[in-house]
Amino acid sequence: MYRLSNRLSACLxxxxxxxxxxxxxxxxxxxxxxxxxxxxxxxxxxxxxxPITVFARSGGDRSxxxxxxxxxxEVAYDTxxxxxxxGLVIMGKSGEPHPIKxxxxxxxxxxxxxxxxxxxxxxxxxxxxxGEWRExxxxxxxxxxxxxxxxxxxxxxxxxxxxxxxxxxxxxYLVAWELDFDxxxxxxxxxxxxxxxxxxxxxxxxxWVFYLPPKNTLNKVLKEVLPLAFEAGDLGPVKRMLARxxxxxxxxxxxxxxxxxxxxxxxxxxLSANEAAxxxxxxxxxxxxxxxxxxPRGKILGSDKTERGIEATRIQKAENKDYARDPxxxxxxxxxxxxxxxxxxxxxxxxDGHRNKRFFAKDGAYFWQEGDDEPIEYLPAGDLFFxxxxxxxxxQFFPGETPSYSQVELRKGRFRHTFDRLFEED
Numbered sequence: 001m002y003r004l005s006n007r008l009s010a011c012l013x014x015x016x017x018x019x020x021x022x023x024x025x026x027x028x029x030x031x032x033x034x035x036x037x038x039x040x041x042x043x044x045x046x047x048x049x050x051p052i053t054v055f056a057r058s059g060g061d062r063s064x065x066x067x068x069x070x071x072x073x074e075v076a077y078d079t080x081x082x083x084x085x086x087g088l089v090i091m092g093k094s095g096e097p098h099p100i101k102x103x104x105x106x107x108x109x110x111x112x113x114x115x116x117x118x119x120x121x122x123x124x125x126x127x128x129x130x131g132e133w134r135e136x137x138x139x140x141x142x143x144x145x146x147x148x149x150x151x152x153x154x155x156x157x158x159x160x161x162x163x164x165x166x167x168x169x170x171x172x173y174l175v176a177w178e179l180d181f182d183x184x185x186x187x188x189x190x191x192x193x194x195x196x197x198x199x200x201x202x203x204x205x206x207x208w209v210f211y212l213p214p215k216n217t218l219n220k221v222l223k224e225v226l227p228l229a230f231e232a233g234d235l236g237p238v239k240r241m242l243a244r245x246x247x248x249x250x251x252x253x254x255x256x257x258x259x260x261x262x263x264x265x266x267x268x269x270x271l272s273a274n275e276a277a278x279x280x281x282x283x284x285x286x287x288x289x290x291x292x293x294x295x296p297r298g299k300i301l302g303s304d305k306t307e308r309g310i311e312a313t314r315i316q317k318a319e320n321k322d323y324a325r326d327p328x329x330x331x332x333x334x335x336x337x338x339x340x341x342x343x344x345x346x347x348x349x350x351x352d353g354h355r356n357k358r359f360f361a362k363d364g365a366y367f368w369q370e371g372d373d374e375p376i377e378y379l380p381a382g383d384l385f386f387x388x389x390x391x392x393x394x395x396q397f398f399p400g401e402t403p404s405y406s407q408v409e410l411r412k413g414r415f416r417h418t419f420d421r422l423f424e425e426d
Contacts, residue, residue, distance in 0.1 A: 085207030118195035164269035208273035260294030289316040333379035349419035
């Protein structure tokens with residue numbers, strides 16, 4: 001036993017010396033360039049290699065970012081039917097600010113009256129990108145079983161959400177990284193930064209760049225947010241127990257939902273970087289359908305989320321093609337028409353899954369009403385057509401086998417649906 005202990009101690013000592021020497025030989029982060037943390041993590045799909053580069057500071061972060069990106073890229077590849085091109089996933093590190101804070105800091109300074117016009121223009125471009133990003137993450141986390149919304153304001157989770165990084169946003173992130181994300185030094189740097197610096201091509205080898213927050217960020221946010229969401233002043237022991245039970249119930253659903261949105265944002269970013277394949281409307285619907293396929297819907301989804309995403313986006317892709325054959329057209333109202341020809345249109349319409357509708361006339365005007373909503377006025381636009389006064393929705397009536405009209409198609413933007421006539425005797 002004594003000899004074994006001596007040998008073990010000797011081995012541990014040698015290992016300690018080796019580790020010490022290794023740490024001395026390895027340069028610190030301050031001695032490394034941003035690119036030194038790059039590592040190619042390609043994904044193979046049907047024999048084709050898709051180059052994905054991951055920026056990470058630890059093996060665990062790199063592993064998570066790689067798995068995360070590969071799952072999304074597999075769906076994007078199926079949608080595009082080709083490689084989405086080389087991309088960079090920047091994995092954040094605990095303690096570092098979310099890029100949204102860096103961008104908002106820059107925009108505040110660049111929009112001052114004394115700021116150069118070129119910087120104000122860049123700030124406007126970034127503000128538009130941020131607005132589109134906020135729209136993507138502002139989803140409804142709803143429990144379908146009872147219709148109750150989860151008690152979390154999406155803005156409280158902002159640090160947990162990833163975001164696409166346009167080239168100039170990536171440059172700002174690089175500047176902050178070079179300053180160790182020191183807020184004072186970054187603030188001083190912004191005071192002297194130029195448009196030319198932000199237009200540098202440090203990321204031109206990538207078609208898309210994406211920021212992914214640290215994996216444990218959501219846990220930290222929920223630890224702060226959920227107790228506040230259920231706080232009701234001074235809680236007694238029973239109420240406190242119920243609040244803890246509620247947190248335990250909602251937390252897994254929120255984590256699963258947020259992870260689905262994180263993947264949805266990457267999918268949207270990758271498709272947006274391939275605009276030649278799809279127009280903006282196609283991308284919006286595809287991203288929405290993919291994100292919807294990843295939502296928990298009152299229970300945690302199984303492990304088939306990738307296949308679920310592929311199936312959902314294929315359906316939406318087919319619907320997009322159908323729309324392209326017969327796109328929405330804004331109709332112009334007509335001045336001359338015979339009110340008697342519209343009489344057969346009046347009545348109720350509907351089908352399963354939608355609230356009943358009603359088309360009627362009042363004081364010489366025509367209205368379409370959904371459920372108990374306020375009626376919306378429509379103007380005649382031909383023998384069978386009506387258009388809303390806002391010119392954003394159309395109605396087309398279709399004749400049936402009897403003098404009464406049996407169907408109406410409602411169209412707006414990229415949505416269209418045909419409702420059946422509901423006769424009083426039904």
